[in-house]
Amino acid sequence: MYNKEAILYIFIFIFLLSSCGVSKKIQSPDMLKEETDYLSANDRRKFDYFYLEGTRLAQKGEIDAAFDMLRQAAAVDTMSASVKYALASYYLQLNKPQIAYDMIKDAARIDKDNYWYGMMLANLAQNLGDNEQAEKAYQTLIANNPQKPELNYMLAETYAQKGEYQKAIDSYEKMEQSMGIMEPITLQKVKLYKALKNDEKAYAEVEKLIKAYPQEIGYLILLGDIYLNDNKDDKALEMYDRAEKMEPDNGYLLVSKANYYNRKGDKERYLGEIRKALSNKKIDVETKVKILTDYLSDLLQKKENLDQAYQLFSELVDMHPQEESIYSLYAEFLLSQKKYKEAGGQLQVAVDLAPNNKQYWLQLMGVNMQLGELDEVITAGEKALTYIPDAAEIYMYMGSGYAMQKDYDKAVDILKRGISHLDENNNTLVSDYYGQLGDSYYLFGDKDKAFEAFENALLHNPKNTGVLNNYSYFLALDKRDLSKAERMSGDVIKIEPDNPTFLDTYAWVFFQQGNYTLAKIYLQNALNKGGDKSADLLEHYGDVLFMLGEVDEALQYWEKAKNAGSESEVLPRKIKDKKYYEK
Known part of the structure; x- marks a missing residue:
């Protein structure tokens, strides 16, 4: 994808330069003859046609056709600096700087005195890291254009990039000799003297500024x-x-x-x-x-x-009182002190003052989520969408709020509404979004659509650990494609080997495969890494122990799961009957 307006501007600029006589651009048949007098009459006619037709088409805005003409002109006359310069500009717009660089090197070699060719060559050389060529190009430009002392600034930058700090300082001083003391130049010299560890000269440079502007x-x-x-x-x-x-x-x-x-x-x-x-x-x-x-x-x-x-x-x-940035900073400070309620109050003022600021809304919804105030999350989201209806993150937060309320149909509905506002180039957000949609679909009971959403999420980010974990866990719950579940969960463990939630999922896949010994090993690891506070993990460990014949120990962990606040519907039956039941 390239910018046709920018290329059109370049063509017109070249055409104007031709008419002003700044360089050997071609405007009339006589001028064409002057640059192409080494061509045969037939080739010169061809070149004249292709070049002038390219210029005409460019002025009409037919850029692709114009450059087809220029490429044909270049094929006829391989020594035309004008065409090479125009093509170099085109390739820059196509984000092909190396091809542009090769073109402009040829143009500058053919027409050594042309200011514009030299400038493009020097700039491209500097941007591509060819500092030797950039130095030579700027030196030539300075020699040919003594009335342009500002060129010394660019030469100084080149020297600085090469680490030749004293030469850079010398170039800045040549510029100052013509243009006088200027703050930007002085500050550059201060940096260079500091790099040379010559503090006294650095101080002296600022003293010059003080003397010049008391x-x-x-x-x-x-x-x-x-x-x-x-x-x-x-x-x-x-x-x-x-x-x-x-x-x-x-x-x-x-x-x-x-x-x-x-x-x-x-x-x-x-x-x-x-x-x-x-x-x-x-x-x-x-x-x-x-x-x-x-x-x-x-x-x-x-x-x-x-x-x-x-x-x-x-x-x-x-x-x-009307500056929202102050309230936002205050909220960040309060959050650092874990004062979520107070932070939420400051963020509410911030969004009232700047309702089009997406970040403030997301921070407010995040604080409400942290506080467990799910109704406030959804209310804030609804209000935010009246100001920024295209903010996909707002839909995702609201979907999470509904899901945490176990209102899965509304979670699915709001997430489906937000899909049209996703930026497909933001792979991280798109992956997280479809991961959230997959969770909601699964808990809503539409498992096929859930797994389809997970696949879409992984298409945009194959290493999304949250999606890989949840996808593999839900597959394991359904005893569906357990080999795929094991592979995905294993990939997660490679990325985050100390996460107890992910270890629990990996163990649960092994449990569903009947590999209770491996399941026990990974669950023990999860318990040792902080998972002993998770009711689900404690229940799973009890399930594994039961399958291994360690019934008394299984009962102990089921009781721990109950005391940890488990919401499992089958856990009371397990404890009462001293028997494992599937969820």
Whole structure:
């Protein structure tokens, strides 16, 4: 798939260049003759026709036909730089950069002085990692175009990619000699001097900026930050103090000073600077959220003074009550503290303020799912779909909610509705979606459609462990295609050998095959890896023990399953009759 509008633009651009005389593009028969005078008269007529017809078709938007003409023109005249340049542009649009590179190398070799051929060659060489060719191409361009000092920037990038940092710096300085001191160039030179471990020259570069722009407080802060990062705390504070005399309430200065006090271990002044930054009306909300995110990360890492976070959020919400990003960040912090109810409250405000934000809805539904508030999951999903009806993830969450309520017909219905909104290129989501649909179909009682959905899920992601596990478990329950169930479950165990749920499934497949000894081994492994809290797993282990003749031990595990909250309908009969019954 390629962009026809982009190719049309390239053709028109080439045509305009021809008429402007920038390069040897062909516009008239006389110009064609000038470039193709080594051709026979007959070949020159053919070339003229194919090339000009290609240009005409391109202007009409008939791109495929135009390039057929150009390819025929190239076959007639293998030395036409114009055609090779046009074809190179075409192959770039087709995402075939190597073919384009070969074409433009030929074009630039044939017409060495052409600026546009040289630029495409240099850029493609750089993008494809051919830094030697890129260096040569940029050097040629600079030599031929002394009025374009900005070319030194691209040459410097090439040197930097090669690890030749001093040459890169020299190229930047040549550019500065013509264009003056500029922040982006200075910052690049600072990075390169740091890479060369020449800190003094890096500092000197920022000092040049400060001298050139004495009223720009940001450069003082920048130099202070570099000093702070290099553990030169006193010099950092000197820069911050100079900046503070110019603008004491500058938000970025407050953040930098906060980092300084944090480095010095002065927690009180650290928090004070954070508070001043967050209350500063000159700082935009996005920056404040970043400041608070960094601060929270520090608090959570050190696991101290977490109460300060709640106060900061309260102050920030009072100042910016309509900014949903603050509520979202607050919810994330609350979730880190396992305060799900409170997090849900903040997310509810976020979705009210930004109802078209899919991520907020998914977070809210996830919190409600965690709380077991399934009605809230479904209610939130219904409301979300009024704003974003094409969000397949919302349908999937709602399907899970209905399934957990054992309302399987509604689960199937909502999941079927969502299928049309799946992005077929998102294999992970599509696989999970059909896996959920398969679970719901099976529990609804439509097993054939369930297995069909599982197959569809695995078609999009053959290593989806959740689908492989559930598919193999349901096959085992039905004693259906047990060899396939064993293979799929075995694949899951290879991926996650310590997951007790997956080990239980593998054991259950062996149980249904009558291989009770292997089933016991894998169930013991599952119990040792945390499965001793699962009522289903405990019941399965009791079933295996019974089949192995260990009836008393089987009863013990059936009792444990009962005490663990088992919902198995046959478990009470097993305990009462001291006998195994199938589900």
